[in-house]
Amino acid sequence: MFEVVLKHQFPGFTLDVAFNGPDRGITALFGPSGCGKTTVINAIAGLLRPEQGRIALDGTVLFDSEQRIDLPMRARRIGYVFQNARLFDHMRVRDNLLYGLRRAPKDDRRIAIDQVIDLLGLESLLSRRPARLSGGERQRVGVGRALLAQPKLLLMDEPLAALDADRKADILPYIERLRDETGLPVVYVSHAIEEVARLADLVVLMDQGRPVMSGPVEDVLANLDSFAHVDAFEGGAVIKVRIAAHDDAYRLTRLAFSGGELLIPHIELPVGQQLRVRIRARDVMLALNRPEAISALNVLPARISAVKREEGAHAEVQVMVAATALVIRMTRQSVDRLDLAPGKEAFAVIKSVAIDRRSLSMGR
Numbered sequence: 001m002f003e004v005v006l007k008h009q010f011p012g013f014t015l016d017v018a019f020n021g022p023d024r025g026i027t028a029l030f031g032p033s034g035c036g037k038t039t040v041i042n043a044i045a046g047l048l049r050p051e052q053g054r055i056a057l058d059g060t061v062l063f064d065s066e067q068r069i070d071l072p073m074r075a076r077r078i079g080y081v082f083q084n085a086r087l088f089d090h091m092r093v094r095d096n097l098l099y100g101l102r103r104a105p106k107d108d109r110r111i112a113i114d115q116v117i118d119l120l121g122l123e124s125l126l127s128r129r130p131a132r133l134s135g136g137e138r139q140r141v142g143v144g145r146a147l148l149a150q151p152k153l154l155l156m157d158e159p160l161a162a163l164d165a166d167r168k169a170d171i172l173p174y175i176e177r178l179r180d181e182t183g184l185p186v187v188y189v190s191h192a193i194e195e196v197a198r199l200a201d202l203v204v205l206m207d208q209g210r211p212v213m214s215g216p217v218e219d220v221l222a223n224l225d226s227f228a229h230v231d232a233f234e235g236g237a238v239i240k241v242r243i244a245a246h247d248d249a250y251r252l253t254r255l256a257f258s259g260g261e262l263l264i265p266h267i268e269l270p271v272g273q274q275l276r277v278r279i280r281a282r283d284v285m286l287a288l289n290r291p292e293a294i295s296a297l298n299v300l301p302a303r304i305s306a307v308k309r310e311e312g313a314h315a316e317v318q319v320m321v322a323a324t325a326l327v328i329r330m331t332r333q334s335v336d337r338l339d340l341a342p343g344k345e346a347f348a349v350i351k352s353v354a355i356d357r358r359s360l361s362m363g364r
């Protein structure tokens with residue numbers, strides 16, 4: 001487990017955060033630009049000395065302002081992956097990786113170089129120089145080098161921000177594998193909700209230097225109050241599902257979740273596979289009566305659990321489909337016209353084609 005309590009002031013900006021993270025899995029520090037995410041991980045890494053606070057990892061105190069403990073960066077055993085991988089351009093990929101390994105203590109090497117090469121798909125890149133790598137490949141090498149230094153915690157600061165959409169899509173599955181296979185705790189900084197929805201186990205949502213909400217990713221993203229702090233157009237629920245069946249005639253896949261089933265266009269994965277699915281709030285409709293002649297394949301009985309009107313045109317409605325929360329973005333006019341309020345029964349309608357490969361991620 002790790003523990004972070006920080007207070008720090010820059011001119012015009014006050015940081016005041018406290019959160020804990022688990023032994024394994026990804027904790028996302030999520031929030032708009034300038035909310036203080038990078039300052040938090042710089043303090044964890046030892047790049048910034050906070051005015052007050054305490055940082056502990058795995059029972060070791062890295063920083064404690066009262067006890068005057070401030071371990072130097074190297075002694076903290078923390079890996080840091082920056083937005084742009086800072087590789088040594090004169091060294092081939094293999095030597096960049098070995099540089100990471102040489103920094104690791106000899107008596108504590110849990111991740112072997114072959115494992116890292118396999119995990120990040122680096123085999124074909126080993127003899128290349130960084131100048132001949134794509135942005136996504138550079139990032140994978142940077143992650144590999146950080147892992148080989150055998151960190152007890154990995155910090156990733158917007159590692160995909162410099163990549164275009166296709167390169168992002170290429171690299172996300174590697175980060176999912178890292179999360180599921182290394183058992184390493186990761187603090188992942190991002191302002192992009194799609195990355196957080198795919199990768200995070202826990203989310204600390206920050207705004208103006210303070211955490212405004214934290215908890216499991218499903219809870220935070222389905223909480224209507226989170227919409228005020230993120231790109232509401234991309235906001236929505238994340239639900240955990242299992243592949244129940246494939247329909248070969250219509251090339252569809254049936255996903256089971258606690259509370260129902262979801263039909264989506266066919267995905268090439270075996271029955272039983274666990275996935276998480278992001279269902280954007282703008283892709284869901286609400287009907288008060290069960291719609292019969294409608295093209296959408298997913299009509300889920302739901303009960304309204306919360307309604308939040310915004311000041312402008314929009315409103316968000318949270319519904320429960322059995323135990324699973326979904327979020328629906330609609331106009332404020334529709335909320336009034338349908339007289340939507342907590343407790344009311346309704347049907348959530350989701351087009352199958354609104355869910356594509358980018359809405360799905362592997363694992364927990």
Ligand SMILES: Nc1ncnc2c1ncn2[C@@H]1O[C@H](COP(=O)(O)OP(=O)(O)OP(=O)(O)O)[C@@H](O)[C@H]1O
Nearest residue numbers: 010011013031032033034035036037038039040191
């Ligand atoms: N060394 C510094 N001196 C003065 N102000 C700073 C310093 N570092 C950061 N700040 C200020 O602190 C605030 C938080 O910055 P920080 O980089 O932590 O935010 P962020 O959430 O990571 O943003 P982004 O996503 O844009 O990187 C900003 O207002 C920034 O201008």
